[in-house]
Amino acid sequence: MYSYLLPEFIVERREDRCIACRVCERQCANDVHAYDPELERMVSRAEACVGCQRCAVLCPTGALLIRPHPAEYRPNSSWTREKLQDLKKQAETGGVILTGSGNDKPYRIYWDHLVLNASQVTNPSIDPLREPMELKTFLGRKPDTLEIDLDNGGVKIESALHPNVPVATPIVFSAMSYGAISYQAFQSLARAAKEAGTLFNTGEGGLPKEMRAAYGGNAIVQCASGRFGVDPEYLNCAAVIEIKIGQGAKPGIGGHLPGEKVSENISVTRMIPRGTDALSPAPQHDIYSIEDLSMLIYALKEATNYEKPVSVKIAAVHNVAAIASGMVRAGADIIAIDGLRGGTGAAPKIIRDNVGIPIELALAAVDKRLREEGIRNKCSILAAGGIRCSADVVKAIALGADAVYIGTAALVAMGCTLCQKCYTGKCNWGICTQDPYLAKRLNPEIAGRRLVNLLHGWSHEIKEMLGGMGINAIESLRGNREHLRGVGLAEWELDVLGVKGAGE
Amino acid sequence: MLVKRCFASERRLPAKESEACGLFGVMDITGKRFGGEMAISAMKNIKVRGNGLGGGFAVYGLYPEYRDYYALHIMFQNKMAKEQVESYLVENFNIVYDEEIPTNPDVNLFCPPLVWRYFVAPKKKGEEQALSDDDFVVSRVMYINTSIEDACVFSSGKDMGVFKGVGFPEEIAAYFRLAELYAGYLWTAHSRFPTNTPGWWGGAHPFSILDWTVVHNGEISSYGTNRRFLEMHNYYCTLFTDTEVMAYAVDLLMRRQGLPIEVVSRIFAPPLWDLIEHMEEREKKLYSTLRMVYAPLLINGPFTVIVAHQNEMFGLTDRIRLRPITAGAKGDLVFLSSEEAAIRCVCPDLDLAWTPRGGEPVVVRQGSRDHLLSLPESV
Ligand code: SF4
Ligand code: SF4
Numbered sequence: 001m002y003s004y005l006l007p008e009f010i011v012e013r014r015e016d017r018c019i020a021c022r023v024c025e026r027q028c029a030n031d032v033h034a035y036d037p038e039l040e041r042m043v044s045r046a047e048a049c050v051g052c053q054r055c056a057v058l059c060p061t062g063a064l065l066i067r068p069h070p071a072e073y074r075p076n077s078s079w080t081r082e083k084l085q086d087l088k089k090q091a092e093t094g095g096v097i098l099t100g101s102g103n104d105k106p107y108r109i110y111w112d113h114l115v116l117n118a119s120q121v122t123n124p125s126i127d128p129l130r131e132p133m134e135l136k137t138f139l140g141r142k143p144d145t146l147e148i149d150l151d152n153g154g155v156k157i158e159s160a161l162h163p164n165v166p167v168a169t170p171i172v173f174s175a176m177s178y179g180a181i182s183y184q185a186f187q188s189l190a191r192a193a194k195e196a197g198t199l200f201n202t203g204e205g206g207l208p209k210e211m212r213a214a215y216g217g218n219a220i221v222q223c224a225s226g227r228f229g230v231d232p233e234y235l236n237c238a239a240v241i242e243i244k245i246g247q248g249a250k251p252g253i254g255g256h257l258p259g260e261k262v263s264e265n266i267s268v269t270r271m272i273p274r275g276t277d278a279l280s281p282a283p284q285h286d287i288y289s290i291e292d293l294s295m296l297i298y299a300l301k302e303a304t305n306y307e308k309p310v311s312v313k314i315a316a317v318h319n320v321a322a323i324a325s326g327m328v329r330a331g332a333d334i335i336a337i338d339g340l341r342g343g344t345g346a347a348p349k350i351i352r353d354n355v356g357i358p359i360e361l362a363l364a365a366v367d368k369r370l371r372e373e374g375i376r377n378k379c380s381i382l383a384a385g386g387i388r389c390s391a392d393v394v395k396a397i398a399l400g401a402d403a404v405y406i407g408t409a410a411l412v413a414m415g416c417t418l419c420q421k422c423y424t425g426k427c428n429w430g431i432c433t434q435d436p437y438l439a440k441r442l443n444p445e446i447a448g449r450r451l452v453n454l455l456h457g458w459s460h461e462i463k464e465m466l467g468g469m470g471i472n473a474i475e476s477l478r479g480n481r482e483h484l485r486g487v488g489l490a491e492w493e494l495d496v497l498g499v500k501g502a503g504e
Numbered sequence: 505m506l507v508k509r510c511f512a513s514e515r516r517l518p519a520k521e522s523e524a525c526g527l528f529g530v531m532d533i534t535g536k537r538f539g540g541e542m543a544i545s546a547m548k549n550i551k552v553r554g555n556g557l558g559g560g561f562a563v564y565g566l567y568p569e570y571r572d573y574y575a576l577h578i579m580f581q582n583k584m585a586k587e588q589v590e591s592y593l594v595e596n597f598n599i600v601y602d603e604e605i606p607t608n609p610d611v612n613l614f615c616p617p618l619v620w621r622y623f624v625a626p627k628k629k630g631e632e633q634a635l636s637d638d639d640f641v642v643s644r645v646m647y648i649n650t651s652i653e654d655a656c657v658f659s660s661g662k663d664m665g666v667f668k669g670v671g672f673p674e675e676i677a678a679y680f681r682l683a684e685l686y687a688g689y690l691w692t693a694h695s696r697f698p699t700n701t702p703g704w705w706g707g708a709h710p711f712s713i714l715d716w717t718v719v720h721n722g723e724i725s726s727y728g729t730n731r732r733f734l735e736m737h738n739y740y741c742t743l744f745t746d747t748e749v750m751a752y753a754v755d756l757l758m759r760r761q762g763l764p765i766e767v768v769s770r771i772f773a774p775p776l777w778d779l780i781e782h783m784e785e786r787e788k789k790l791y792s793t794l795r796m797v798y799a800p801l802l803i804n805g806p807f808t809v810i811v812a813h814q815n816e817m818f819g820l821t822d823r824i825r826l827r828p829i830t831a832g833a834k835g836d837l838v839f840l841s842s843e844e845a846a847i848r849c850v851c852p853d854l855d856l857a858w859t860p861r862g863g864e865p866v867v868v869r870q871g872s873r874d875h876l877l878s879l880p881e882s883v
Contacts (some may be wrong), residue, residue: 119723119725119805122723123722123723123725123805123806124806124826126824131824132776132778132824134776134777136777138796138799142796142797142799143797145761145797146761146793146794146797146798148763148767150764154786155766155767155790156786156790157789157790157793161793161797164796368514371732371735371736374736374737376732376736377733377736377797377800469725470723470725470804470805470806471725471726471804471805472804472823472824473774473799473802473804475729475795475799475800475802476725476726476729476802476804476805477726477729478729478799478800479728479729479732479800480726480727480728480729480732481514481728482519482520482727482728483725483728494513494515495513495515496513497515498513498514498515499515500515500519504515504519
């Protein structure tokens with residue numbers, strides 16, 4: 001515990017309700033609550049509380065109220081409480097401040113400044129409950145044109161096609177590795193992806209052997225800078241292979257899974273000795289240039305007999321459009337772009353909060369650049385980082401994405417409350433932890449069901465929005481920025497988004 | 505098209521126009537030529553589908569005596585435009601004959617421009633000799649349309665021509681004296697009900713490139729997606745109408761890529777995934793590949809289109825049939841229209857009339873009875 005710090009949260013217990021059942025004590029991995037036998041009542045150490053709300057939700061009598069600590073320093077717009085507290089922590093430890101989940105700073109969220117169109121009079125809206133409405137999407141490289149053979153009355157396709165992977169709805173679970181998240185959480189994602197006909201992403205921690213047969217077909221397997229868990233079977237059991245260059249929450253930064261978390265099963269899956277730190281270097285040390293990327297892309301294609309699309313995931317950085325264009329030319333079939341608000345299991349706070357650009361602007365710029373170069377259909381675009389609801393999905397697709405990655409939204413569906421303490425390994429919701437006592441709180445059957453429900457709910461909403469626009473197939477929305485208008489945006493922002501202002 | 509217009513941001517692109525329209529087409533499948541009376545009376549019959557802001561006709565088999573030359577119908581808003589165009593034509597073509605298209609000055613129309621026709625053969629120089637005649641003509645026509653102010657090429661095909669302008673179709677027909685002067689084996693006609701458009705003769709339909717003409721009714725909700733895909737194939741929209749997008753898509757798929765209408769109609773109006781799932785293996789592969797590759801050319805939202813070119817005409821409506829199309833046949837004559845009434849009005853004793861399924865093309869070809877293929881599944 002740090003000295004000189006104000007607690008972040010305050011724990012209020014209504015004594016008239018508390019029955020000292022000690023549920024809160026058992027639920028809190030941060031040891032906030034304890035039973036005092038002498039006083040015969042529960043006591044709390046608020047300074048250890050991270051505000052995950054686990055105890056408050058599970059308290060059978062609703063006796064607990066956890067809220068941000070109201071104590072304030074003298075108000076100062078420049079030296080905020082957060083800045084002061086961070087300074088004090090560093091003064092005490094001399095270290096880098098770590099954090100989890102995504103950037104929580106008030107950068108403009110463009111989704112909230114974009115509004116959608118609907119049909120009136122000149123064009124009928126379509127009721128998705130009565131009319132077909134199609135969300136199926138193919139991820140992968142498409143040829144420019146098709147050679148078609150028309151001999152003897154039949155129509156036959158002559159062109160050789162690149163591998164493409166269908167998803168039933170344009171929502172894919174983004175990379176969360178086994179190690180960063182619990183086996184249970186990892187399995188929940190896999191189950192949900194399979195049931196909903198979409199994909200999950202293994203992240204860089206490998207795919208446990210016993211899951212390969214059942215869930216490989218719905219897996220995007222990552223090949224990241226640490227190369228953990230990469231073997232031929234891993235690559236060949238998957239639907240898609242993804243080379244991870246960067247991550248929105250920490251562009252330019254590697255990863256570090258501490259040795260304590262490298263349990264037997266994780267060590268086998270990652271193919272590293274038990275108890276050793278799993279260090280992912282910041283760059284891939286065999287990729288120092290675009291040609292190197294191309295070599296790795298083709299090495300992976302060779303290893304999988306050109307049967308799988310290869311995705312390359314980058315963080316949205318300043319010249320993202322030019323980089324994306326290079327990636328497509330280097331042979332990437334899918335490019336995944338992770339924006340400023342993308343989540344993480346652990347990242348230096350200073351990086352998470354200051355590096356990268358918003359996904360909306362990055363996506364618009366990439367889609368435009370690829371179209372200008374005539375190579376947009378040579379790849380699919382997956383947009384990631386800060387997709388919070390179905391409207392964000394629709395807006396992303398209208399800006400040019402083929403599909404979106406959701407990470408944080410999926411975690412929240414499983415129980416996460418964005419306490420940002422994923423890096424501590426003490427996730428009270430059993431998601432970001434390897435502690436068996438905590439992890440078993442998450443039942444893959446139930447969490448998987450919640451994820452499937454989420455996908456269903458969003459898909460229904462997407463259909464409603466499409467129907468309103470008079471569109472009955474998602475592909476007719478892709479890059480269709482005519483269906484977007486900006487509200488409260490500056491000229492340059494509208495220009496970058498390629499979207500007219502409302503009323504224009 | 506083919507001339508890239510640079511806007512600092514896509515945000516600056518003009519908004520798309522929206523409109524609703526009446527369509528009619530008639531073809532004699534033996535190639536016998538006939539006058540414009542049917543097309544004109546059909547358009548009169550469906551007057552409510554237009555509002556007098558645009559009407560036009562495309563006629564095939566129009567200039568048999570010049571059938572080897574490209575017939576350019578060009579409108580000029582002033583003399584200067586004409587001079588500019590003519591010096592450009594002389595540079596690029598051998599002009600074998602030209603004249604003003606005769607008009608009837610007694611018909612009172614809004615700002616009629618000067619409309620002239622030229623019969624030309626390409627004069628290709630240097631590297632351009634590698635270009636096909638068609639591609640050469642397309643590039644020259646696009647140059648005139650985008651770069652010479654106050655001039656617009658109505659049509660540029662062989663043995664065909666487009667007559668169009670601001671007014672009801674029957675007024676346009678009277679103005680250009682269609683009924684008295686011309687005959688053809690295929691006529692299509694269009695009446696327009698734009699919701700926001702300045703009266704400009706070049707903006708009326710049929711829309712045409714080479715001998716392809718498109719008349720279209722609808723409001724395409726996939727416009728932005730379609731337009732962006734076409735841009736990648738060097739078609740740059742200048743009119744910002746759905747019809748323009750349709751015409752370019754037809755040109756790309758049919759003329760440049762040589763796909764038959766049976767395939768193209770499955771690109772514009774593809775079968776639903778649920779249906780594809782239940783097809784036999786070969787078809788399944790064909791249709792899912794078409795959908796996958798040409799997804800950006802799915803035409804979404806309500807539309808009916810009649811496309812014509814040399815010896816062929818076809819009609820198609822969107823896959824959930826949000827706009828009507830009716831086909832009719834009598835002897836060697838085949839009709840297509842947005843309204844059955846228009847067909848019955850000009851041919852009361854039809855042998856057959858049918859409404860094809862959404863996404864099912866009616867293909868009318870010279871010397872064939874392919875149009876009947878859409879009959880068994882009609883609604
Ligand atoms: S950390 Fe979570 S479980 Fe513990 S006291 Fe705070 S809110 Fe409750
Ligand atoms: S995953 Fe767990 S630790 Fe991480 S933010 Fe969510 S609740 Fe907190």
